[in-house]
Amino acid sequence: MEKEVFSLCFMCSIRCPIKVKVKDGQVTWIEGNPHVAGMEGSLCPRGAAGTSLLYDRQRVQSPMIRVGDRGSGNWRKASWDEALDYVGDKLKAIIDQHGGHSVVLGERTQLATHVSKTFLKAIGSPNHFTHDALCKGSVNTACRSLFGLTDGQIGIDYRNTRHIVLYGRNIFEAISVKEVNNLMAAMEEGAKMTYIDPRVSVTATKAHRYWMIRPGTDLALNYALMHVILDERLYDAAFVDRWVHGLAELQDFVAPYSPQWAETETGIPAAEIVALARELAKDRPAVAFHYGYRGASHTNEIYLRRSILMLNALMGSIETKGGIFFKKGPGEAGGKAARKLVEQDFPKIDVPRFDKAGTPDFPLPDPAHGVPHRLPHAILNADPYPIKALFNFRFEPLMSIADTELTRKALDQLDLIVTIDINYSDIAWYSDVILPESTYLERTDCIQQANGLKPQMFLRRQAVTPRYDTRDGAMILKQIADRIGTGNYFPYENMDELVRWQLEGTGFTMEDFDAKGFVAYGKKQIFWDRMDGLKLKTPSKKIEFKSSLLEDAGFESFPAYEPMPSAEPGKFRLVTGRAALHTHVSTQNVEYLNELCGENLLWINNQKAAELGIADRAMVEIASSRHSGKMRAYVTDLIHPECVFLLHGFGHQAKRAERSYNKGVSDAALQENLYDKVGGSPAYHDTFVNVKAA
Numbered sequence: 001m002e003k004e005v006f007s008l009c010f011m012c013s014i015r016c017p018i019k020v021k022v023k024d025g026q027v028t029w030i031e032g033n034p035h036v037a038g039m040e041g042s043l044c045p046r047g048a049a050g051t052s053l054l055y056d057r058q059r060v061q062s063p064m065i066r067v068g069d070r071g072s073g074n075w076r077k078a079s080w081d082e083a084l085d086y087v088g089d090k091l092k093a094i095i096d097q098h099g100g101h102s103v104v105l106g107e108r109t110q111l112a113t114h115v116s117k118t119f120l121k122a123i124g125s126p127n128h129f130t131h132d133a134l135c136k137g138s139v140n141t142a143c144r145s146l147f148g149l150t151d152g153q154i155g156i157d158y159r160n161t162r163h164i165v166l167y168g169r170n171i172f173e174a175i176s177v178k179e180v181n182n183l184m185a186a187m188e189e190g191a192k193m194t195y196i197d198p199r200v201s202v203t204a205t206k207a208h209r210y211w212m213i214r215p216g217t218d219l220a221l222n223y224a225l226m227h228v229i230l231d232e233r234l235y236d237a238a239f240v241d242r243w244v245h246g247l248a249e250l251q252d253f254v255a256p257y258s259p260q261w262a263e264t265e266t267g268i269p270a271a272e273i274v275a276l277a278r279e280l281a282k283d284r285p286a287v288a289f290h291y292g293y294r295g296a297s298h299t300n301e302i303y304l305r306r307s308i309l310m311l312n313a314l315m316g317s318i319e320t321k322g323g324i325f326f327k328k329g330p331g332e333a334g335g336k337a338a339r340k341l342v343e344q345d346f347p348k349i350d351v352p353r354f355d356k357a358g359t360p361d362f363p364l365p366d367p368a369h370g371v372p373h374r375l376p377h378a379i380l381n382a383d384p385y386p387i388k389a390l391f392n393f394r395f396e397p398l399m400s401i402a403d404t405e406l407t408r409k410a411l412d413q414l415d416l417i418v419t420i421d422i423n424y425s426d427i428a429w430y431s432d433v434i435l436p437e438s439t440y441l442e443r444t445d446c447i448q449q450a451n452g453l454k455p456q457m458f459l460r461r462q463a464v465t466p467r468y469d470t471r472d473g474a475m476i477l478k479q480i481a482d483r484i485g486t487g488n489y490f491p492y493e494n495m496d497e498l499v500r501w502q503l504e505g506t507g508f509t510m511e512d513f514d515a516k517g518f519v520a521y522g523k524k525q526i527f528w529d530r531m532d533g534l535k536l537k538t539p540s541k542k543i544e545f546k547s548s549l550l551e552d553a554g555f556e557s558f559p560a561y562e563p564m565p566s567a568e569p570g571k572f573r574l575v576t577g578r579a580a581l582h583t584h585v586s587t588q589n590v591e592y593l594n595e596l597c598g599e600n601l602l603w604i605n606n607q608k609a610a611e612l613g614i615a616d617r618a619m620v621e622i623a624s625s626r627h628s629g630k631m632r633a634y635v636t637d638l639i640h641p642e643c644v645f646l647l648h649g650f651g652h653q654a655k656r657a658e659r660s661y662n663k664g665v666s667d668a669a670l671q672e673n674l675y676d677k678v679g680g681s682p683a684y685h686d687t688f689v690n691v692k693a694a
């Protein structure tokens with residue numbers, strides 16, 4: 001029997017709409033959903049490798065309970081009842097003795113996030129966190145400081161842009177299929193791309209203008225761009241007069257930051273900086289300065305992200321075709337959003353979060369997401385109180401939080417670690433119980449509410465039945481809740497019932513997704529009137545260059561620029577990033593992808609390598625204050641001499657993931673747990689390393 005199922009990819013969390021072909025209960029083909037603009041049948045290499053994950057024998061095949069020491073890899077296979085009873089008993093004892101707030105659950109924001117938030121609220125814990133701060137916490141805070149809206153509420157109209165500026169937004173390797181396709185279509189029609197990165201990434205090779213910037217100095221570049229734009233009055237005066245709060249303050253602030261000054265700091269010639277500002281002014285407002293996807297490199301991250309968003313405001317490229325737009329929800333199209341379990345009434349929680357987000361200690365990071373990299377500190381210091389149990393749901397703290405050794409030390413203090421994963425990830429390997437989730441091709445998931453210029457809803461639909469003894473995450477959490485007396489918050493017996501419950505009152509049914517895999521609330525793109533109708537949520541209702549959010553919390557809107565230190569002689573700034581073939585820390589063991597890219601290499605500048613006697617592909621030893629490891633060098637003139645680069649996500653330690661075990665070196669192991677104390681993002685690029693021939 002053959003069928004086609006519309007669903008959502010989950011080889012990464014972009015969740016591209018897909019069409020899955022199934023024959024006799026087996027997946028034979030996956031392609032991008034042809035009904036979705038920007039997908040047109042295409043997938044990225046990871047999406048195309050979906051079957052390699054589905055049919056992998058090295059993923060977790062049944063619930064597992066640890067029998068040896070943590071991390072020793074001694075497991076016994078358990079039935080679901082046994083594993084769920086085990087977790088339920090332990091969890092109940094912990095809650096009874098230490099209170100619900102001693103339980104933390106971390107996850108990559110996903111479709112079942114409302115289920116996991118409900119799981120914690122029901123036990124009286126405020127300690128749900130998502131990956132968000134690790135990825136772009138400071139982008140989120142920057143957006144709230146300027147617009148009163150989160151980064152999740154803005155987007156870029158790639159398809160209609162005339163010129164896009166990317167600050168290490170390596171869009172052709174760190175992929176979102178729709179974004180890439182839309183940008184390529186715009187470029188085919190003449191749109192320009194300026195790309196800035198200390199490393200010649202694939203995106204650099206496609207750019208009209210590429211600048212090999214000195215690492216960490218993008219903020220200096222932006223202050224100089226603002227200087228030119230204000231000095232030469234290149235900005236959109238009508239838009240700025242109507243919407244910007246604090247232009248005069250910005251003007252005074254950037255006056256000393258000339259292009260000549262920036263040339264010394266960044267290495268980019270002053271004349272080129274001036275030329276870019278003038279060029280963009282010609283194409284405005286259909287220009288976009290990309291505010292970043294992973295905005296997590298330095299301790300002053302929030303000010304870089306604010307400066308990028310401010311450049312957009314100066315160009316008037318806000319709520320306009322080809323610029324930045326505000327995402328519209330169903331309400332704007334006269335519809336209703338799908339229900340979420342978390343909208344129920346819960347007992348009141350009166351303890352602070354473990355990370356203190358939203359308290360005077362750490363006021364600005366978004367408490368709706370929390371700050372994962374504060375978890376080791378909270379556990380090790382019982383600050384603000386003892387933490388006893390950790391649930392990891394599609395999240396890998398050992399490799400995704402900088403300083404693996406510190407995180408592991410913290411985990412050692414816990415009475416219970418439970419991981420819901422599909423793979424033998426390092427965190428699954430270090431847990432007490434692994435509860436295996438069915439892969440995205442084997443499960444139906446909660447509704448995806450897709451806000452945007454045209455609000456829509458998407459559905460991940462089960463394409464094939466689970467190959468192993470695995471379950472859906474939202475069912476696993478419900479079944480634990482049933483065992484600890486909070487099952488009443490989970491009014492469903494299977495995923496179809498949950499989805500139907502979510503859709504009640506929206507006017508849509510599950511069957512409405514059959515035809516195209518999604519439903520739309522309306523046909524037309526919704527733009528607000530950009531001169532009169534921006535629904536900004538700042539206190540002034542304006543774009544706050546001078547930010548009340550920052551200043552009320554005791555931070556400056558325009559702190560003086562602090563020069564970015566160069567590495568001491570013999571050392572390098574460690575920078576990290578993604579390749580098109582892998583997702584973070586998840587896909588290194590997927591057979592097809594592993595075959596194409598099975599280890600990470602250390603990019604090192606050829607002149608520096610010559611000084612150190614390092615040959616291309618030779619083994620080197622890389623050492624930071626936290627860790628050292630051996631890997632192969634990629635000697636090249638395509639990287640700035642002050643930094644070395646490695647791909648994130650290698651150096652796995654879980655032995656059952658045999659293909660990726662011990663291949664390459666983990667960036668998280670080398671990095672210090674540093675972060676932006678204002679915006680909340682980690683400073684992944686503020687660790688220095690020594691490199692020598694091994």
Ligand SMILES: Nc1nc2c(c(=O)[nH]1)N[C@H]1C(S)=C(S)[C@@H](COP(=O)(O)OP(=O)(O)OC[C@H]3O[C@@H](n4cnc5c(=O)[nH]c(N)nc54)[C@H](O)[C@@H]3O)O[C@H]1N2
Pocket residue numbers: 010107108131134135136294393394395396397399400401402420421422423425426437438439440473576577583584585586587648667668671684
């Ligand atoms: N050192 C360092 N740390 C980083 C980054 C970095 O560059 N360097 N990048 C940061 C960024 S941008 C992000 S977004 C985060 C991402 O951080 P994470 O979300 O932790 O990383 P992922 O690799 O996306 O996935 C985490 C886990 O989800 C599991 N998984 C995959 N699919 C499924 C599924 O369907 N169900 C379940 N239950 N589990 C599944 C994987 O096996 C893996 O163990 O990491 C951040 N941390």
Ligand SMILES: Nc1nc2c(c(=O)[nH]1)N[C@H]1C(S)=C(S)[C@@H](COP(=O)(O)OP(=O)(O)OC[C@H]3O[C@@H](n4cnc5c(=O)[nH]c(N)nc54)[C@H](O)[C@@H]3O)O[C@H]1N2
Pocket residue numbers: 012135166167168169170171173174175176196197198199201213214215216217218292293294295297575576577578579580581582583584645685
């Ligand atoms: N293939 C693939 N695609 C993905 C993901 C994935 O895991 N794999 N994950 C998704 C997610 S969650 C995210 S957050 C995005 C990440 O998307 P991006 O933020 O675009 O990706 P990264 O690879 O983290 O980008 C880091 C880039 O910044 C450069 N860089 C280093 N230092 C500097 C500097 O000082 N200045 C400038 N201008 N550049 C610098 C690095 O050389 C590298 O090319 O990708 C998304 N898409």
Ligand code: SF4
Pocket residue numbers: 009010011012013014015016043044045046047048175176177
């Ligand atoms: S970007 Fe690639 S891996 Fe991520 S959801 Fe889309 S097709 Fe899947």
Ligand SMILES: [Mo]
Pocket residue numbers: 135136293294
């Ligand atoms: Mo991310």
